[in-house]
Structures are given as structure tokens and as C-alpha cells.
Amino acid sequence: MPIALTPGEPAGVGPELVLALAQEGFDFPLVAIADPRMLAERARLLGLRLELLPPDPLPSPPRTLRVLPVPLARAVTPGRPDPANAAGVVATLQAAVDGCVQGRFAALVTGPVHKGVINEAGIAFTGHTEFLAAATGTPRVVMMLAAPGLRVALVTTHVPLRAVPALITHALLEEVLRILHHDLRQQFGIARPRVLVAGLNPHAGEGGHLGREEIEVITPVLEALRAEGMDLVGPLPADTLFTPAQLRTTDAVLAMYHDQGLPVLKHLGFGQSVNITLGLPIVRTSVDHGTALDLAGSGTADTGSLRCALRTAREMVRARAAGAR
Numbered sequence: 001m002p003i004a005l006t007p008g009e010p011a012g013v014g015p016e017l018v019l020a021l022a023q024e025g026f027d028f029p030l031v032a033i034a035d036p037r038m039l040a041e042r043a044r045l046l047g048l049r050l051e052l053l054p055p056d057p058l059p060s061p062p063r064t065l066r067v068l069p070v071p072l073a074r075a076v077t078p079g080r081p082d083p084a085n086a087a088g089v090v091a092t093l094q095a096a097v098d099g100c101v102q103g104r105f106a107a108l109v110t111g112p113v114h115k116g117v118i119n120e121a122g123i124a125f126t127g128h129t130e131f132l133a134a135a136t137g138t139p140r141v142v143m144m145l146a147a148p149g150l151r152v153a154l155v156t157t158h159v160p161l162r163a164v165p166a167l168i169t170h171a172l173l174e175e176v177l178r179i180l181h182h183d184l185r186q187q188f189g190i191a192r193p194r195v196l197v198a199g200l201n202p203h204a205g206e207g208g209h210l211g212r213e214e215i216e217v218i219t220p221v222l223e224a225l226r227a228e229g230m231d232l233v234g235p236l237p238a239d240t241l242f243t244p245a246q247l248r249t250t251d252a253v254l255a256m257y258h259d260q261g262l263p264v265l266k267h268l269g270f271g272q273s274v275n276i277t278l279g280l281p282i283v284r285t286s287v288d289h290g291t292a293l294d295l296a297g298s299g300t301a302d303t304g305s306l307r308c309a310l311r312t313a314r315e316m317v318r319a320r321a322a323g324a325r
Contacts, residue, residue, distance in 0.1 A: 001103070001104065001106040002057045003105065003107055003108070003317075004099055004107070004109070005031065005108075005109045005110075005310075006032075006033055006092045006109075007111040008112045008291065009112060009113050010034075010072060010076045010088075010295045011077060011080050011081040011082065011114075011293065012081070012111075012114065012291030013292040013301035016301060017111065017301055017303050018032055019046065019048055019050060022049060022050060022065040023049075023050075025061050027300060029058055029059060030060060030310075031057075032066065032067050032276060033053040033096050033099075034093050035076075036069050036070055037071075042076070042297075050058065050065060051063060051064045051065075052064075052067050054067075064312045067096065068099075070088060070091050070092045070095055072088040078297030079297060083118075086118040086121035089125055092243055093132075094230075095129070096110075096283070098312075100282040100283075101281065101282065106317045107283035108282060109306070109309045109313050110128055110284065112289060115127060126158070128286060129277050131211055132280060136282065138279055140176070140281055141277050142179045143275065145262060145276070146312065147266075149268070149270060150265055150268055151252040152252070154254075154262075155172065155173060155176050155254065155257070156168070156257050160205070163276075164256065165200065168213055168217055174224070177230070177232070178225075181193055181195070182249055184252060188324070189319040190251050193230075193251040195231065195251065195253070196236055196252075197233065197235050197252070198234065198237075198255050198256055199214045199218060199235035199238065199256070200214065201258070203291065204234075208217065219235060233250075238255070266288065270289075271305055272308055274288060275287065283308075283316045283320065287306050
């Protein structure tokens, strides 16, 4: 089955990243879900040869792209998002999810969207992760980013820092760890995942002197899951967790909040890292960057993260298939 690819915000760099990779061709089935007119116009602007093909489940030769058409309301100007096209952007995501759930696509790879523009259009949209959870009826998903040599999953995501401590509950932490452990096994083929778990507070609470979340919440959850056989280490101080010695034998790190873990990962592999949604009934990966409106139309945006997202999606599909046999 082909991989579905949504370019994201049409005025951003997503479409031209797809077009740049299409110049090389795809040796596996891939279908872009987008407005063909927008893709053709962007290719002409960038001086790229491009033939649009039907969305058949076949590899694409160089300078071709298989497209499932989803029209936009207006013509696109690179660098200038138009709220009138927001419904079309969301429609590409819905078409991709429907195709994955119905078994017509093997996985979904997403380009960056502009959440602000979608909301300006009157469409409630907090992000890909939340949209995909709702679209698939998934009560809990986990955000994980992966770079060469490091995977970082998050207990909480896009919430104010002051709200984090109250959100770190026994129930949430246990649920996140179960999803992370399950998907490392099923989608990455790791038989017995080893996960390092960060504490919430500096020095992991310093024995309760810098906070009691480690004592009252994190440690009891880890002990209960270790008793079930999970290989969990922690809670560890985040300032010494991300060291080569700690990470050498680790399959993933679980951070308590967004900026505890992701700055380290993006410093290590920005442009070569992938955003992965765990807990979904489908495989979904994404780029690690935004719409880069200032680069749109220039043809200079780096395709590295999109390449990694596509490669990771293929590896996850293979691991799932191997686990099902």
C-alpha cells in the first residue's frame, strides 16, 4: 500500500519539499494528498519539471508525483497563508486518515501546518496530534520525537509550564508509559524496551526538598510497572539524564514536559529528526519543523526531516507487519 503524504500549509515550504523529493522519484508507492493546481504552480515557480500522475499504488519515476486531488479555495502565494484555504488543508488530513483507517494507505506522513491560520478560518485546530486522535477515536496519544541515537517521548505537550505539575498524575503517567512501551515493541521491533524516565523537578526533587512529585507520583508508577516486567529507569535528574553514558543502552527517554526533552533532541538532530504519534491505530510521522514562510518559494528549504519522516514511516510499517506475522 502507498504512504499518504500531506504537504501541509500550501503557502509554506511543505509543497516544495515534496516537489524536491519528487525530482528524484520514489522507489516505493507514495501518494500526495493536495491540490494539483497548487503543486503545478509551485513547480513552475521553482523551475522544476513535474508530471502529476493518478494515485495508483505504484512507485513514481523521477520528476513525477502521484496525487489524490483535494482542491483549495484560492490560488496560493508562497509566504502568504490564506484562511480561505484552511478548510482544504484540513480536508487533506481527513482524506489521509480515512485512507489509512480503511486500509488504502500504509502510513501517513505530514508536512507542517499553520495552526493560527486554520483557527482564523473558524476551524478549531490545536495541532496534528489532537486532530488525528479525534479523527481515529483514540482517547490518548503520545508525542515522540526521534533523531539519530535518541528518542524522546512526552508526558505533557503544549501546555503552560505552570500547569504541568497538576497534570502529572498516576493515571496519565501510567497510560503514557504503557503506550510508549507497547509502540516501541510493535512499531519499532524492540523486544524489551529500556526507558529512562526524567523527574519533574531539578535533581529529581532532591529527596523531596525540591518537590514531591517524584516521591508521590512518579516513583510509585514506575515501581508498579517494573513489577509487570517493564524496564524503566528513574526518576532521573534531567540535567544528567541526556549524557552519552546514560543514553548508550537506552531505547527512549520519557520527559515530563515539552521543553525538558525536546531542546536536547533538536540540538542533537534538528533537520534530521522526526515527530511520531504513538497510540494511534495508524502509523503517522511528521517533519520536525514549521511552515518556514520566509523560505517559501525560494527552493532552499532542507528536505532532510521529510526524508527521515518517510524513512521512519516505512520502518514502522515493516515492524508492524513483522509483529503481526
